[in-house]
Amino acid sequence: MILLTCPHCGPRGISEFTYRGDATVARPTAPEGVDDTSWVEYLHLRDNHKGPHDELWHHVQGCRRWLRVRRDVVTHKVISCCDLAGDPAGDVAESNP
């Protein structure tokens, strides 16, 4: 079983968590002024990086906190995991509801 270390609950099985998408995507600040191409890009198009990647995870069956996880998608090595609320770059959550 893959373990993810929740900043609150400690190491927990990955089945307690839900993947909630790319943490680097930012919602356009003025959606009404965005053209269709940019909107499609925001909604659907994702890069597929090889290597470290920032992701949103929800500890849905634990403390129910949203987490920002930096993970190497090649090796599965988790580089960092922090609570989105305590994250200096946590404004992703507000701009990306």
Next chain:
Amino acid sequence: MPDIPERRSALVGMEPHDLIRERTGLWIQRLYAPNGLQEPVSGLDLPEQPNTASHKGGVHALWVAPGEYLLVSEEAQTIEGAALSDLSHARTVFRIDAEPARAILAKSCPLDLRLSNFPPGHCAQSGLGSLSPVPILVHHLESGSHMDIYVPRSYGQHVYAWLVDGAI
């Protein structure tokens, strides 16, 4: 003191089991204090560490999330100065001896419930079952004798049947 309105067992029509007992008539409240309690609340002693529980005067306080606690008592309590939501009728609670509880839950719960990792006085939320896990909260009682398992009431019969199967 306020009374807890009666509610029938969640297991009506099911065979009782020696090992897995339902706890009924509990007073269960969710306490939400995202910035901590502004002032000490009489009758309450909240746990400081995540995934631990404390108790004072018959009220157990279980950490469930940052700034969120579950208060459990066998008698209705009056707590003033804190925001509570009544969950007394929203949970079904099972009590199992600690040793068999570890063995039964190990069959399909990803928690590490070994004594070294989950000593008495600890609690943890997780899922039970593999395909679509049921959310559960496990509390290892301070005495170390039992574990209490909290599940949403609508899952009560399902989890009970699952635990009985797991105990075979």
